[in-house]
Amino acid sequence: MAHDLFQAAQAAMAKAYAPYSKFPVGAALRTEDGRVFAGANVENASFPEGWCAETTALGNYIMGGGGKITEVAVIAERMAKCSPCGGCRQRLAEFCQPDTKLYLCDNAGVVETVTMADLLPYGFKGDILK
Ligand code: THU
Numbered sequence: 001m002a003h004d005l006f007q008a009a010q011a012a013m014a015k016a017y018a019p020y021s022k023f024p025v026g027a028a029l030r031t032e033d034g035r036v037f038a039g040a041n042v043e044n045a046s047f048p049e050g051w052c053a054e055t056t057a058l059g060n061y062i063m064g065g066g067g068k069i070t071e072v073a074v075i076a077e078r079m080a081k082c083s084p085c086g087g088c089r090q091r092l093a094e095f096c097q098p099d100t101k102l103y104l105c106d107n108a109g110v111v112e113t114v115t116m117a118d119l120l121p122y123g124f125k126g127d128i129l130k
Contacts, residue, residue: 002071002103002110005030009073009105012038012053019043025053025076027084031067054088058095069096073103073110080106089120 005028013026020043028038039056054074061069072092076082081104084092092102098117103110 002073002101002113005036005071005073006075006103006105006109008036008038009053009075010107012040012057013075013077014040016040016053017042020045020047020050023076023078025074025082027053027057027072027074029057029061029069029072031061032070033067035064035067037061037064052085052088054084055091058091061095066095069100071101071103072096073105075105075107077107080104081111083114084119090123092116093120093123094126 008028009026012028013024016024018024018041025041028036030036037057037060039053039060041053042056043050074082074084083104093116096116098115100116102114102119104112
C-alpha cells in the first residue's frame with residue numbers, strides 16, 4: 001500500500017510549479033477511510049510567497065473533508081529521502097498522530113519509513129488554544 005501512495009506523490013510532483021528552484025516535490029497522504037490527497041510545491045517570483053508540496057496536500061485534504069491521516073509520502077526527484085521542512089512538520093503534526101507513518105522516497109519507491117514523532121519531537125501543540 002505504501003507504493004501506491006508513493007505513486008500518488010510522484011504524480012503530484014509532475015505538476016510542481018518550481019521554475020526558480022527547479023526542485024519539484026510531491027506529497028500524498030491517505031486517510032483511514034482510504035481517501036488520498038496529493039500536492040506539489042508552488043513557487044512564486046516573490047520567493048517567500050511560494051509553498052511546499054506537503055502544504056498543498058494538506059489544503060486538498062481539508063477541502064476534501066479531512067479525517068484521520070494514516071500515512072504520508074514525500075518525494076523530490078533531485079533528492080532521495082527528501083524530508084518535510086520544519087514548517088511542514090508543524091503543519092503535518094496539526095493533523096497527524098505521533099505514530100502516523102511518513103514514507104521518504106526516491107524515484108523508485110519508498111526508501112525509509114519514519115513516524116511523525118520521529119520528525120517533530122517536542123512540537124508545539126495547540127490544545128491549550130482551543
Ligand atoms: N519543498 C517542499 O515542497 N517540501 C519540503 O518539505 C522541502 C522543500 C520545496 C519548496 C521549494 O519550492 C523547493 O522545495 C526548494 O526549497
